[in-house]
Amino acid sequence: MQEEMVPSHLVVNELSKKYDSFMALAPTNFDLMGGEISILSGPNGSGKTTLLSCLTGLVPLSSGTVSVMGYDLYRDEVEVRRRMVYVPDVPRFYLELTAWEHLRFIALANGVEKDFEQKAEMLMQKYGLWEARDLFPHHYSRGMRLKLGVTLALIRPFDVLLLDEPTSALDEDGVSMLIDELHGLRKDGVAILLTTHDPGLIDQLADRKLLIQNGEIRATK
Template identity: 35%
Template sequence: MHLIIKNLSKSFDHFLALNDINLEVGSNEFVCLLGPSGCGKTTLLRIIAGLMPFDSGTLSLGGRDLAHVQARERGFGIVFQSYSLFPNMTVAENIGYGLKIRKWPQKDTENKVRELMELIRLPELAHRYPHQLSGGQQQRVAIARALAVDPAVLLLDEPLSALDARVRAEMRLEIRDVQRRLGIPTIMVTHDQEEALTMADRIVCMNQGVIEQIGTPVELYTRPQTRFVADFVGTSNLLNPEWVRHSLPTLSPGIPDNEVQYQLSLRPEDLNILKDETGKGIVKAITFLGNISRILIDWQGLELIAESHRFSSLAEGDAVSLQVDPEAGSWVRI
C-alpha cells in the first residue's frame, strides 16, 4: 500500500514550513526524514499522521485521500520521542490499550500482547510498570503498542534520541529487524545521519522546508546533488572549480560548464595522504578515532580533511603529498 504525497505545502502565519513536497513511500519501505532542527521534517510527519492540516497538495494511502480523514481513523501507529507510556498501566496493559478501546475480545487481546512481547524480546516484563524499565525497554514497549493495532503505516518521531549511544545502536538494529519481518511501511524522523544511513531503505534529506535529495543511503553519501547534502550527510571537502583546476588537475575534465553554481565534494576517504618532504601539504592536526585517524591538512592555503583506516604514522608538521582517484568526488549545486 503506497503512501503518496504530491505538491504538499504548509505555512505558519507568514513562514513557509513546507514547500511543494513530493514523496512516495512503498508498501515495505523504511524511509527516514533527515535534516537539521527546523527543516520541516517533524511538521511533515505530523501532517502524515493527521495531527496537523496542510494548506495545499494531496496526501493519499492506497488511493484513499487522507485530507479530511482524522488521525484516529487513519490506522497509523505513532511512536513519539518521549514514548508517552501510561505510567499507571503495566507493560501488557500499555501494549494492549489500543485493542481494548477497539473492544477486542480479552482472549484475543492477551494473545496479541503475548505475541508482541515476544517480538520485542520482553516476555518476562509483562507485569512491570514503565518506571521499572530502562529507556531501551520503554522504547520497545512504545513500538509494540504502536504495532498492536496492525497499523497501515508506522511513524517514528526521533524515537532514539533520548537513549545513550550504546542502547541507541542496539535499538537501530532491533527496530529495523522488526520492520522487515512485519513488512510495515515506516517513516522515521531523525537529525542523526548515522541513524538514517544504517536504518533507511531511502533517505529524504530536508532543508528549510524543501526536499534537497531523495535516495538510498549509498546514493546520498557517494553522489550528493547539493552542497547541503554533501555537508550534512557525512563529512565533505567542498572545493571551488578554480581551485580544483589548479590543484587537482586530474579531475579538471569533469568540471561542469556552469561552474559558478557548483563545488566538488570529496569525502575524506577519497584523499590518499603520503609523507613527502617535497609535498605541498602540511599536517595541521591528527585525531585518533579508534578505527580511523582523521587528518587535517593545510594544502596550499586550503584546509582538507582526510581519513586513514589504519593507525597513521604521520605527525603534526609533516610535509605530505596528495593523491586522488580521477573518478572520486561528486559535483554538487551550491
Template identity: 40%
Template structure:
C-alpha cells in the same frame, strides 16, 4: 508493476504561524519499505508527520494515506496509521500487558492475553519484563511496547518520529532490526530522524530535507545499504550552506 504507495505527499506546502515550513515536497512510501526523512532541527520533519496525521492544514498540494486525501477523511487516515512519537505516551504505573490491554480495548480490537503476548513476542520483549511497571523500563523497552500496540491495531503504516533518540547503541541496533523486519513483512514505514548513520542502516530510501524542501534522495542498491559517507557529505554540505 510497482506497488501502490501507502503514503504520498504531492507538491506539499504547509505554513505554520504564517511562515512556510514545507515548500513543495513530494515523496511516496510503499508497503515493504522504510523511507527515512533525514534533516536537522527545523527542517520540517515533524511537520511532515503532523500533516499526514491531519493535524495541520495544507496550503497547497496533497497528502494521501492508502490513496485517500487525508483532509477529506481524517478519521480513516488516522485509523490506517500507527504513530510512534519520540517519547511513547504509555502509562508508567501499568505493566506492558496492562498498557496494551487498555489501549487496544479503546481501539476495539483483540485484547486477549494470547494476542497481547504474541505481539510482545514479535517485538522480543522479555517474558520476565511483561508484568513489570513501565516506570522501570528503559526507553528501548518502552518503544517495543509501543510497536507491539501498533501490531495489535493491525495497521499497515507506521510513522516514527526520532524513534532512536536517547537509546544506547545496542538498543538502536535492536530497534532497527525490528523496523526492518516489519518492513520485510509488508509494512510501510516513514521514519523521521537526524541520525545519518541510523537512516542508512535501516532505510530503503532516504529523503534529505532542508528548509522545508526535499533537496536530495538516496536509494539502497539491491541487496545493499545506502552509503553512509555519500549521505553524510550531502547532509553536511546542506547544513553548512
C-alpha cells in the same frame, strides 16, 4: 508483457505548512511504497517532526492532501487511522493505565482480540518490558517509554509506519532489535518512513533517502 504498477501506500500532494508568515514546510510531493524504507534526515529545526505531524493529522495542513491506501487523511480519518501508525520521539501515555493496560486498550480499539495475551507477552518479552508490565509508563526510563511506544504500534495491524528519531533513547541492543523489526516489516510489505541523524542507521535501512533543509524536501543518493 507490461509490468503491473504497484500503488503507493501513502501519497503526499503539494503538502505545505505555514505559521503566519513563516513557511515551515514548502509545498512538497512524495509517496511511500509498500516494502520500502524511506529515511528523512536534516538538521534540527528543519521540519522533520512538523512533516510527520502533518502526515498524521496532528498538525493541520496549510495546503495539499495526504492519502493512505487511497483514503484521504481528513475525509476518511477513521480508515486512515486503521492503516497508519506513528511512533513519536517522545511517546505520550495515559496516566491512569499501566503498560499492559495500554497494550490491551490499543489492541481492543483496533479489533485485535484473538491471541492478544500471547502476542502482547511476546512483544514485551522481546523489548525487555515484561517484568515492568504492571508499572505506569511515567515510571519508565526514556528508553523504556520509547520501546513501549514501539510495542503499542506492533500490537495492531497497519500498512504505513512513521517513526520520529526511533533510536534516540535506545541502547545498542535496542537499536539492533529495532533494525531487525524494520527489516521484517519491510518484508511484510509495510511502507516505512523514519527520521534520524544516525548515518549508520541510514546505511543499514534506507531504500530511499530524503533530505529536508529549511522546510524543503528533496531525494538524495
